[in-house]
Amino acid sequence: MLLERERWLDALGAAREAAAAGHGRTVLVEGEAGIGKTSLLRAFADRAAADARVSWGWCEALFTPRPLGPLYDMAGGFDAGVRALLDQTVAPERLFPALLGALQNSPKPVVLIFEDVHWADNATLDLIKYLGRRIALLRAVLVLTARSDEVGADHPLGQVLGDLPSAAVTRLRLEPLSLAAVAELAQSSGRSGAELHGVTAGNPFFVTELLASGENEENRLPASVRDAVWSRLSRLAAGERELLETVSILPGSVEVGVVRTLLGAEADGLVDRCVARGVLRRDAEGGLTFRHELARQATLERLSPSLQRSLHAKVGAALAAHPRADTVALLARRVHHAAGAGDGALVVGLAPRAAEQASRLGAHQQAASYLGIALEYVDGAEPAVVARLHEDWAYEAGLALRDCAAIVEAHERAITLWRALGAADKVSLNLRRLSRIHWHQGQGEEAERCCDLAVAVAESIAPGPELAMAYSTRSQLNMLRYRFDEAIAWGRRAIALADELGELETRIHASNNVASSLLFAGLPGGRELMEDSLSLALLHGFHDHTSRAYVNFAEHAVVSDNFPLAERLLAEGIAFAARHDLDATTQYLLGRQAQLRMQQGRFHEARTVAEGVVGMERLPVVMQLPALTVLGRVRVRLGAPDGEAPLRRALAEALLTGEAQRIVPVRFALAEAAWLAGRLDAARAELSAVVAKGARELRPCDLGELAIWWQRCGMPEDFDVDPSTLPVPRARELAGDPSGAAAEWERLGLPYEAGLSLLQVTGPGAGAALARAVAILDGIEARPAATLARRRAQRLGVAGELPKPRRGPYTAARQHPLGLTANEQLVLGLIAQGKSNKEAARELARSPKTIEHQVSAVLGKFRAANRMEVMLRLRAEPWLLTAADPARRS
Numbered sequence: 023m024l025l026e027r028e029r030w031l032d033a034l035g036a037a038r039e040a041a042a043a044g045h046g047r048t049v050l051v052e053g054e055a056g057i058g059k060t061s062l063l064r065a066f067a068d069r070a071a072a073d074a075r076v077s078w079g080w081c082e083a084l085f086t087p088r089p090l091g092p093l094y095d096m097a098g099g100f101d102a103g104v105r106a107l108l109d110q111t112v113a114p115e116r117l118f119p120a121l122l123g124a125l126q127n128s129p130k131p132v133v134l135i136f137e138d139v140h141w142a143d144n145a146t147l148d149l150i151k152y153l154g155r156r157i158a159l160l161r162a163v164l165v166l167t168a169r170s171d172e173v174g175a176d177h178p179l180g181q182v183l184g185d186l187p188s189a190a191v192t193r194l195r196l197e198p199l200s201l202a203a204v205a206e207l208a209q210s211s212g213r214s215g216a217e218l219h220g221v222t223a224g225n226p227f228f229v230t231e232l233l234a235s236g237e238n239e240e241n242r243l244p245a246s247v248r249d250a251v252w253s254r255l256s257r258l259a260a261g262e263r264e265l266l267e268t269v270s271i272l273p274g275s276v277e278v279g280v281v282r283t284l285l286g287a288e289a290d291g292l293v294d295r296c297v298a299r300g301v302l303r304r305d306a307e308g309g310l311t312f313r314h315e316l317a318r319q320a321t322l323e324r325l326s327p328s329l330q331r332s333l334h335a336k337v338g339a340a341l342a343a344h345p346r347a348d349t350v351a352l353l354a355r356r357v358h359h360a361a362g363a364g365d366g367a368l369v370v371g372l373a374p375r376a377a378e379q380a381s382r383l384g385a386h387q388q389a390a391s392y393l394g395i396a397l398e399y400v401d402g403a404e405p406a407v408v409a410r411l412h413e414d415w416a417y418e419a420g421l422a423l424r425d426c427a428a429i430v431e432a433h434e435r436a437i438t439l440w441r442a443l444g445a446a447d448k449v450s451l452n453l454r455r456l457s458r459i460h461w462h463q464g465q466g467e468e469a470e471r472c473c474d475l476a477v478a479v480a481e482s483i484a485p486g487p488e489l490a491m492a493y494s495t496r497s498q499l500n501m502l503r504y505r506f507d508e509a510i511a512w513g514r515r516a517i518a519l520a521d522e523l524g525e526l527e528t529r530i531h532a533s534n535n536v537a538s539s540l541l542f543a544g545l546p547g548g549r550e551l552m553e554d555s556l557s558l559a560l561l562h563g564f565h566d567h568t569s570r571a572y573v574n575f576a577e578h579a580v581v582s583d584n585f586p587l588a589e590r591l592l593a594e595g596i597a598f599a600a601r602h603d604l605d606a607t608t609q610y611l612l613g614r615q616a617q618l619r620m621q622q623g624r625f626h627e628a629r630t631v632a633e634g635v636v637g638m639e640r641l642p643v644v645m646q647l648p649a650l651t652v653l654g655r656v657r658v659r660l661g662a663p664d665g666e667a668p669l670r671r672a673l674a675e676a677l678l679t680g681e682a683q684r685i686v687p688v689r690f691a692l693a694e695a696a697w698l699a700g701r702l703d704a705a706r707a708e709l710s711a712v713v714a715k716g717a718r719e720l721r722p723c724d725l726g727e728l729a730i731w732w733q734r735c736g737m738p739e740d741f742d743v744d745p746s747t748l749p750v751p752r753a754r755e756l757a758g759d760p761s762g763a764a765a766e767w768e769r770l771g772l773p774y775e776a777g778l779s780l781l782q783v784t785g786p787g788a789g790a791a792l793a794r795a796v797a798i799l800d801g802i803e804a805r806p807a808a809t810l811a812r813r814r815a816q817r818l819g820v821a822g823e824l825p826k827p828r829r830g831p832y833t834a835a836r837q838h839p840l841g842l843t844a845n846e847q848l849v850l851g852l853i854a855q856g857k858s859n860k861e862a863a864r865e866l867a868r869s870p871k872t873i874e875h876q877v878s879a880v881l882g883k884f885r886a887a888n889r890m891e892v893m894l895r896l897r898a899e900p901w902l903l904t905a906a907d908p909a910r911r912s
Contacts, residue, residue, distance in 0.1 A: 025203040027062050030194050034066040037163045037192060038074060042131045046157040048150075048164040048186055052173070053196035056227030056314065059167040062196065063135055066165075074131040074163075075099060078306045080138060082274030083315075085361055086376075086392050087143035088354035089385035092136045093121075095275065098307055100124055111350055111379050114145065115565065115602065118152045125153075125162050132162040138315070139179055140172040145385035151182045158190040159889070170195065185605070198224025207233060227314050234300070251320035254301070261285075265292040266301060266312075270321035271333040271362070272355070275309035283340040334362030350379045357392055366399030370407065374414065381418060390418035409439035413452055420459055429459055450480040450488045454495050461499070466680055473499055487528065490519040494532035501535045504682055504719045506543035510536050530558050530567045534574060541578040542721045544747070548578075569599055569607040576611060580618050581723045583749070583770045588618050593840070597885035600895055606645045609635045612899065613648030619839065623773035623802040625656045627839050632656065634899060636668070643675045644684065650675070651688050658695040659774065661805035666695050686712055686724050693731050698806040705735045713741075726752030734782065755779050761791060773798050774807070781811055789820030796824050839902060840883045849876045853889055854896055854903055 030051070037047040051059050067076045077099035079092025088094070090108075097105050104124050107117050125132055136142070136150065150166065157164050173179050183191065199207075204224060205215025211233050222228035234254060255263055268284055269276055282289040293310060296302040303313050312318035325333070338359035341352050353376040360368040373396035377389040393415035400408045416432035419425065433452045440448035453476035461469040473496050480489035497513035500506070513536035520528040533555035540548030556571035558564075572595030579588035592615045599608040612635050619628035635649035654668030669691050676684035689708045696705035709731055712720075717728055726748035732741045733756060745753040751770070755763035760782035767776035777798040783791035792815045799808035815821040838847055852862040863873040877889075886892045896903050 024058075024061060024065050025206065026199055027058065027065070027196075030062055030196060031066055031069070033192060033194055034062075034163075034165070035069065038066075038070050038131065038133065041133075041161050041163045042073070044159075044161055045190075046160040046162040046164070047190050047192055048154045048157050048166065049192045049194060050183065051165065051167045051194045051196065052170045054171050054225065055169050056225045057196045057198065058226040059196060060137065060314070061226070063137075063165065063167065067133070067135070070133050074133050075128065076133040076135065076306075078135045078137065080274045080305075080311075081136065081141040081143070081146060082138070083141050084273055084354060084358040085395060086354060086357065086388055087141055087146070088351055089143050089145040089380040089383045089388050090117075090149065091143065091274070091351060091354070092146055093149060094349075094351045095305075095307060096134065109349070111382055113382055114148060114152075115563070117383075118149060121149075122153070122156060122160075125160050128161065130161075132160075133165060134162065135165045135167075137167050138169070139166045140168045140177070142179065143380075143385050144178070144387045145380070145383045147178055147182050148385075151185055154182070154186040154191070158187060199226055199229065200224065204229055231314075231317070248320040248323060251317050252324055255321065255324065258299075258301075259295075261288060261292050262296055262299075262301075265289070265296055266321050267325055267329075268333060268337070269302065269310060269312065270318045270325070271330065271337055271359075273318070273358075275305050275307070275311045277309050277344075280337070280340050280344070281310065283343065284336055331363050334359040335365065338363055338365070338368070348375070350376075350383070353379060357395065361395055361399075366401070367403075369399045370396050370403055370411075374411065377414065377418065386418045390415055393418060405439050405443060406445075409436045409443065409445075409448065412436040412439070413448065416452075417455060420455065426459055430456060433459070446479050446483045447486055447488045450476045450492055453479065454488070454492050457495060457499070461502075466503070470499055485519055485523075487523055487525050490516050490523060490525050490528045491531070493519065494528055494535060497532055497535040497539075501539045502681060502683075504542075504721065506539040506545075509539040510543075510545075513539070526558065526562065527564060527567070530555050530562075530564060533558075534567065534571055538574040538578070541575075541582075544722045565602050565604065569595070569602075569604050572598060573607065573610060573614075576614055580614050580621070581721070583621065583772060585618065585622065585771055588614075592618065593883070593885045596899075597891065597895070601887075601891060609638055610645040610648065613646070613650075613652065615839070616649050616652040620652050620656050620659075621772050621774075623804075624839075625660050625802060625804070628652055629656045629660070631839060631899070644679060647672060647676060647679075647684050651691060654688075655691045655694070658691070658698065659804050659807065666692065669695065682715065682720065682724075685715070686720065686728075690724075690727055690731065693735065697731070697735060698810060702735055705731070706737055709735060709737060717741075722747050723749060729756055751775065751779065755782060761787065764791075764794075773802055774804055777802075777804065777807055777811070781807070781814060784818075788818050789815070789823035792818075792820060793823045793825060800825070842880065842883055846876055846880050846883070849873065850880050850892070851903065853877065853880065853892055 034049060034051075037049050040047055051062065053059055067078075070076055077096040079095035081087060081092055094108060097108055100108075100121070101124050104117075104120050107120055134153075136146070139146070139150065142150070150164065153160075153162075153164055168179060199219075201216065201219045201224075204219040204222070207229055208215040208218050213233070218229060218232065222232065231251060231254075255266065258266070265281070265285060269281070272280075278289070278293065281293060285292065293302065297304060297310075300313055301317070302310050305311055312321070322330070338356055341347060341356050341359065344352055346352055347356065353372060357369060357372045357376050360372055373392040377392040377396075380386070380389040380392060393411055396411050397415060400411060412432045413436040416429045416436065419432075420429050433456045437449050437452045437456075440446075440452065453472045457469045457472035457476060460466075460472060473492070476492040477489075477496055480486070480492045493512050493516035497509045497511075497516060500509035500512060513532045516532035517529055517536065520526070520532060533551050537548045537552035537555055540546070541552065542548075552571060552575045556568065556575065559567035559571055572591060576588060576591035576595055579585075579591055592611055595611045596608055596615070599605075599611060612631055616628045616631040616635065619625075619631065629652075632649040632653035636646060636653055638646070650668050650672040654665060654670075654672060657665035657668065669688055673685070673688045673692065676688050679685070689712050693705040693708040696702070696708065709728065712728055717725065720728065725743060729741055729743045729748065730752050743756075745756055748756070751763040751766040754760070754766060760779045764776040764779040767773070767779060777795045780791045780795035780798070792811050795811045796808055796815075799805075799811060812821065812824060815824050842850060848866060849862060852865060857865065859870055859873045859877060862868075862877075863870045866873070881888070881892065884892050884895055886895065
């Protein structure tokens, strides 16, 4: 009997109806253990089954959760293509899109129920995030159940839910039964409803289990559900109890075939009787589970440790005999039962295989967990096995950068063991990975020391893959420190060796390092090499290397003022990162897009984009810094109150990285802010701080900006620099031709820089130059700089040549960040609403052919393959839609 659950059933039904209309939803059903989540979903599934396909999957309380366990439970409901990919254990980048395609092409709405996601593995959480971000465009409902008392503020599920579009998420928190409902349930048993409600607090499972136990103690009710379950078990036949004890050792669902292997010919009869009694139930795939997880846990607690170990061993042997014993789903269970049986040798044999499969699925935390279990049983194992376990655990754990101290310790332990075994290549590999861990922690000197050792060790043996990657790592560290000549030399050594060995991934990695160094040093050949690295990474599906190429290539295009190239790379890179859920890279590239808009004088767009990035939660500091720096700089240039606050925050965070590429732009921004405000001492202090850190190692673009501000601020010391190495506009202003510099800035499309250069004009042409500066700066709403120009004109006695001050609010035309026309912006708004081409044509009173062309134009400017990718961009960049709202344009 399902009592007091109608409003939640109605909410689930509304989600199903919305999905049938093409507007899918994610529904989280949460509440304490025993609150009735599964019972509610069974009732919902019964109602939904008439016009939707319902699939169930379970997350299990294994020592290490099965990677994508719920998806394997649901496999029977998917088409043959998806099932084949599951059997092949393909990586998520192939599996998830295939599943998405199956959902899109399903003839009926689909309901996917993920039970107990508080126990979900990382790959399953990634899947939930992947589907949840796209669910609004599907005829599907993604239903999740979770115990609210097991999902704290730092639980990964909370982070996943926070990344989903809130408009497509419904949260249902189930409440305990009322006194009236408990009294109704207790009525036929002759028990006191009030007393039963008092001891159970209305928890439906506690109520039903206590009623089912047959106890009739009015004065003292059992204090826990365990007592009720044990009381019920004691009245069952011995064979039934044996079956329940055996099944209790298996979290989640157990195949009937496994039960037959364990209990022999009587198994089917015992199963039928336990199902008839309501203790066990059959799931949609025919597997057996306890009617409630709490009953399983109570049954398990009843078993002595020795009996539990014996049962684990029996179940493990039965699973080993299964035809699919080496699949992801069963390997996870076999590791669980080997550990439960205390069979260390078996754990050490199975866990690395399970970890390898988990890693291929992208479940790196699960892989680390398997390897961690194996490390608990390495006593007596061969040294090479122990070394490999430490090495692999450190690698998998290092991907998430969790517990860096333990990762460092594991690598050092592996190094000691491999060194004793004479495996120099393995020693080099671990030293190289140690270098990366230290770099992530901001320990630059230690990172370089480990890298130097990795190179030295690899050079002591015959040249091989490890030597090539060690050279590339050395190149990367030099590039990050702006030691471009050294980065190029090491990178070319890595490329030569990688080509000789056929190591494509190392070649791509090293090419990126060399290309970045050539580009930022202003040397020829960088663009061609970067394009080669990018195309190879795209061709061979190296997502990390692809995104890294977009980041480095686009950043150079922005800082070198190559705006057409920057526009293309940023559009492609952001679309690629969004398509592959590379959220941190997406936000970093958006920060560079904000920088581009700032340089173009489109300050309001730059501020909007930057504010969106800075407002993102849980974004790594380095990924947020470009946007934070832009936000402070445009606020200063627009004359916004407290404009320097973001810059002070940016400087504090940049200093922690110790990298000039993070620190120098912030100091320049602070120097500019102080100069505009007439605080020359403060501006000079910022410039002196840049020089103190080694100005000669700066990129040409940074060196040019330093030299200009050095001159504008009237620094007391000389700053000698070769003008031929600087960008042309900077060199002209330094040579005493600010008008020529301004003309060059205008040609490149940087109006603010042109205005500042015109402020430096003196002599007979000052009046005309300042008039032009005011016109430019007023046009882009650079109020502080325009005010400074007027003051200079008054001081020089040429104020009469200036244009009259503009009255009222500024009405500079706004451009859409992606260059959409007004008509395309209207079409974008309708795409966001889920309108079809036919519906858009009807609403805008245009021909279907016109709408088709405009939709194609929108997709092209978004670099999107379809409407879904546009929707994904809008969720990550809501300002793109705000900019498309005619009511918000001035």
